[in-house]
Amino acid sequence: MERLDIQTPHKNYPVIIGDGLRFKLTEFLSKSYSAYVIITDDHVAPLYLEDVKTALSFSTNVFDFVVPAGETAKSFATYKRLIDDIVALNLDRKSCVIALGGGVIGDLAGFVAATFLRGVAFIQMPTTLLSHDSSIGGKVGINHEHGKNLIGAFYHPEAVLYDTECLKTLPASEWRSGLAEVVKHAIIDSPELYHRMRQEIPTFDAIDLHTFAPLLKAAMAVKANVVANDELEAGMRKFLNFGHTLGHAIEKESGYGVLSHGEAVAIGMIFALRLSERIYHIALPVAEIIAWFKRLSLPIAIPKGLTSQQLLERMKYDKKRADGHIVFVLLKAIGEPEVTPVEDAVISNLLAEFING
C-alpha cells in the first residue's frame, strides 16, 4: 500500500494506491456520508461495481448510475441525465459522489459532484493507468461540440483510492496510453526517476502489477508537485504538456480512435526531444528513449499519410500560441522542461525530416 498526500492551497487529500482497495474503501474515508452515488461505465460496472457496493453495504443510501463507456459520456446529455436522476433522489449536501472508472468517469462524475447543490463530496476510484494523471490536479468537466473539456471546474476529491488490482483487466491499448503519461512524468521530473523507470519497466511485458504501485506513486507525485505550485495553470503546469503539442495534432489529424491519446503523446515526446536538441544546441538521450519506447510498445514515428503542413496547420489552430508562435514544452536536460515559442519554419523543417525517417 502506498500513500501520497496532495496539498493544494484549497484542499489537502490523500491518494492511496494498493491491491484490493475497493473491498475496504471505508477504511480510507475520513467520515461517513448521508448517501453514496456511484458513477461508473458499462465496461467497469460488471467487473467492479458489486465489490464497491458491498464495501458500502453499511449504508442504506447507496445508488449507482452506469453510463456507456467511452469519451461520448463526457457530454451535456449524459450530464443532464445524471443530474436529473440524482435530483430525483432528494439527496442533501452531505452526500458523496464516487467516480469508479477511468478519466472519462473521473471528469464526468467530478463535474456532477462540483455542480450538484453547488458541490458535494467526491471520491476518485481510478481504474485505468491513464487516470493516475486525470484523478489528481482538480480538473473536472465535460466536452462541448466545439471542443474537449470546454465546460468544467477546478474541483478536488476528498480522496483518490487507486485499486491496482483493477488494472489487471485493462486492455493492452489502454495500458500503453497510460504508460506514455507515466513515462512523461518521469522525463520531465528528474534523471533519477527517468533511470529508475527505465530500470523497473524495461519492457512492456516486464510490467509487474505487484511492483507497480511505487512507480505509480512516483508519477503521481510529479504531477501533484507541479500542480501544487500552479493550481490554476498560470505557469509551470504547462510542463505537463510535454509531448502534447504535436501529440494533440497527431491525435486529431489521424482521427480519434486510430491512436490512443498516450500513443500520440509518445510520438510528440520524441519530436519535442529532437526539437529541444535543435533549438538549444544540446544532445539529449533521444536514441536511448526511442529504444525504450520500442520495448514498451509505444509508437515513435508519425503515422503514414500525415503531412508536415497538415500537422503544422493543426498546431496553429491550437490555443496555446504566444506572439503568433506555436508553444512547445522543450527540455534543456532530462528533468528540466521549459516552455518555448518556436518559429513555424523550424517546426516544419523538423517535421519533414521526422516524417521522412
Ligand code: NAD
Ligand atoms: P476511459 O475512462 O474512457 O477508459 C478507457 C477504457 O477502459 C474505457 O472503455 C473504459 O470502460 C475501460 N476501462 C476502464 N477501467 C477498466 C478496467 N479496470 N478494466 C477494463 N476496462 C476498463 O479513458 P481514460 O484513458 O482513463 O481517460 C481519458 C479521459 O481522461 C479523457 O476524457 C481525458 O480528457 C481525460 N483526462 C482528464 C485529465 C484531468 O486532469 N482531468 C487528465 C488527462 C486526461
Ligand code: MG
Ligand atoms: Mg495527456
